[in-house]
Amino acid sequence: MAIQHRDYDQEQKKLEETVSIIDNEIAQLREDIRDATDDYVKQVVNFSKAKDLRYLEDQGREKPYFGRVDFLKDEVYELDSVYIGKRGIVRSDTFDSIVVDWRAPIASLYYSGESKDAFYRMGREIVRGEVRLKRNFAIEHGKITGIYDGAVKETINREMGHPDEFLQEGFIDEFLAANLNETNDSRLKDIVATIQSEQNDIIRAEKERPIVVQGVAGSGKTTIALHRLSYLIYNYQDTMLSKKFMVFAPNRMFLTYISEVLPELGVDDVQQSTFVDWAARLVKPIMPKGWRITSPDKPLTLFFEEDQNPREQEMARNRLRFKGSLVCRDTLEQYIRHIVGTRIPFKKLSFVYTRTKQVFAIDGEFIKQSFLELFSNLPYQRRLDALRKHLKQEMNKKFYAHLRELKVDLDKQGLAKFEKMLDQILDQYMTSFPRLEVFASYRELMTDEQLLRLLAPADISDEIVHDVSTSTIELFEQERLEVEDIAPLLYLQHLIEGLDKAGHFDHTVIDEAQDLSALEIGVIALMTKGHSITVVGDIAQGIHAYRGIHSWDELTQGIFQQPRASYYTLSQSYRSTVEIMRCANEILRRIELPETILAKPVLRHGEMPSLLTSSAEIEQWKMVADRVEQYVREGLQSIAIVAKTIQGSKKAHKALKEKLPNITLLGSKDKQYPGGITVMPAFLTKGLQFDAVILLDVHQYEENEWDAKLLYVAMTRPVHRLVLTVRQGENAPLLADLPVDYYVNE
C-alpha cells in the first residue's frame, strides 16, 4: 500500500518543504493586509490577497496538492515535474510556481493520463511530449497517507493488457475508489482530484462552441458542468465575467444544492435560475396587465395523478408539445413572413418637390426587395426603422442629383425645409406598415385555427392544430398564460423587437436539459454570447411526456449549427452502488429509447436493495418508519422517502410525522434542501442524491415510458441504500421481470 511506496520519503519531504513555503506566504500575506488603506487600488489588491490568505489557511496548508505529473517536453527534452492542487500557489519572493492550479493548461496532462504522445494547449500553441508519471496523493494533516501511481488505462495496460475490456466493467483506479468510498453525505463536492479523462475533455472543451452531453444517471454531469465554469473563468477572465454566467436547473431546491459547491470552485457569483423564473421575468413586460402564469406543477398533476380525463390529457399533450417545439419556432417565423407578404402593401413612394415641380419616386418593388433582402437579419420593428432610413437616403440621393442637374444651391433654410417635408412624407408612408405588438401577434396566431393551419408545417396534423388553438382560447379567456407560452412569446419578441442584449450571458449551463423544450433551449441560446453553452442531460431521465427533448439531434441539428455543437456521452456512473444500479438499469431496459446507454456503475459494492411488501397502509408506514430509524442509527444522514405524486408525498408526510417527528415535506416551492429525513414527490428528486431512498408504492408506476423514466430517476438517487415498497396483491408491472437475486424480499 501507499505508505511503503518507494518514493514515500522523498514525497513526504517535498510536502513538508511546500508547507513551509506556504507558512512563509501566509505570514507575508497577513503582514501585507494588516493595515487599512484609503487607496482604492490597494484595497482591491488587499481584497485579492485576503482571498489567497483564506485559501492557504483553510485548505492550502492542509493539503496543498493532490497530484503530480511528470512531463518530458519533446523539443527541449526537459522533464517537468508539476504538483497540482485546487489553487495555484506562487512564491512571492521568487515568483516560482510551487503548485499549479488544476485549471491551468499544463494540468490537463494530469487528467488525460500517462501517454507517449501527450500534449496540452497554451493559447494557440500545442506543447507536445510524454507523460512519464501520473501520481495521486492522499494527504491528511500534512502527512501523506497514500500514493497512487498511474491512470487507470495505463495501469491496466501495464499490468493486465486489454484495458477496454476492464473499463467496460467499470474498473476504476484505486485512488478514485478510495475517494468514492468516502462519500458519506449528500452534498455535491468538487472532484478536482479525481476528474476522469472523458470528463476532463468536457470541462476543457473550447469555449466558443456549444457542447451537448448525454450522460447516464450519476455520471457527474452537474458536477463537471460546474467545474467547467470554474475552468472558463480561470482561463478567460479577460473576456468573461462570472457574474455573467448562468446556470439553469430544474428547481429552486436543486439550485441551492449546487450552489454549495460553487464557492469551493472559485465561482461564487454566477447567476442561477430555473428557466421559468428567469423567463417569466422577461416575459412580464409583454404580457397583458393582470394576466397570470399558471403553476409549472399543473401539467404534472394532469399527467401523473390518478383519474384524469384522457381527452383533456391528450389535448394538453398536443398543445404543450407544439408550443415547445422547433416546429413552433418555424411557425412563428412563418407568421412574420406572412405579415410581410400579406399585410404590407409596398406602395410606390412618391412626392412632388413644389419648387421645381419635380416628382421623386421609389418603386414599390424596390422597397419590397430592400425590406426583404437588406435587413432580413433584423427584428421586424427594427427593419421598419432601417427601411425608413434607407428610403430617406435614397430620396436624398435623388434630390441632390436633381439639384446638381439644375445647378441650384439651396441655402440652409431650404435644405431644412426639404428635410422636414421628407420626414413627414416618410412618416406618412410608414403608416402602411403594421406595427406589431408581441402578445397580440402571438394571440392571433395561437387562437386563429385557420391561420395556424395555414402557417404551421403540413406534417402537423389538423387535430394538433385544432387542439392547440381551442385549448389556448380557453386558457386565454381566463387571462392565463402557461409556462409553455413563455418561450414562444420570447422567440416572437426576438423576431419583432429583438431581445434585450444587456441581459446576455457570457456562458450558460443548462442542467437536466432533457426536461426543457427545444424552443426553451433555443431562447436561452439567443441570450448567450457566441453560443457558449454547456447543455447536460439524460434522455432516460426525461420525465415529462408532454415536453422535453426526445433526442439530442433536436439541439445539435435544430439549434446549434453555427458553430456546430460538440456532442459527448458519459456512461460511467459514480453515485450509486453496483447493486442499486443493476436494479435501476432493469427498469430502463423495459423502454426503448433512441439513445439509451445503460449506466456502468464503478465497482463500489453495498447492500442489496430491499423490497418491502405490506398488506395494509398502516403496516407500510410502520415498516417505513422502522427502516428510517434503522438507517439513522447506522449513521446515514440523508434519507428521502419518495412518493410518485405530490398528493402521495403529502399523504406519506401526514402518516409518518408522528412516528418520525423530524420529517420534512418538500414541494417545488421549497428553496432549501434541509437534509435529514425528507418526503417528496419523485419528480423533485431530479439531480439530487441521498444516502438512502425509500420509494413508496412502486406498484403505482405503470408500464409506460414516462412512469418508467420517473421510477428510474428516483431509483438512481441513493448513494448507499435503496428500498422499494409495494402493496400485497397489487401488481407492480415495472418490477415484473426484476431478477429475484437483484433484491432482498422482506
Ligand SMILES: Nc1ncnc2c1ncn2[C@@H]1O[C@H](COP(=O)(O)OP(=O)(O)OP(=O)(O)O)[C@@H](O)[C@H]1O
Ligand atoms: N470523477 C469523479 N470523481 C469522484 N466523484 C465523482 C466523479 N464524477 C462524479 N462523481 C460523483 O458522482 C455523483 C453524481 O454526480 P452528479 O450529480 O454530478 O451526476 P449527474 O450525472 O448530474 O447525475 P444525475 O443525472 O443522476 O442527476 C456525485 O456524488 C459526484 O461527486
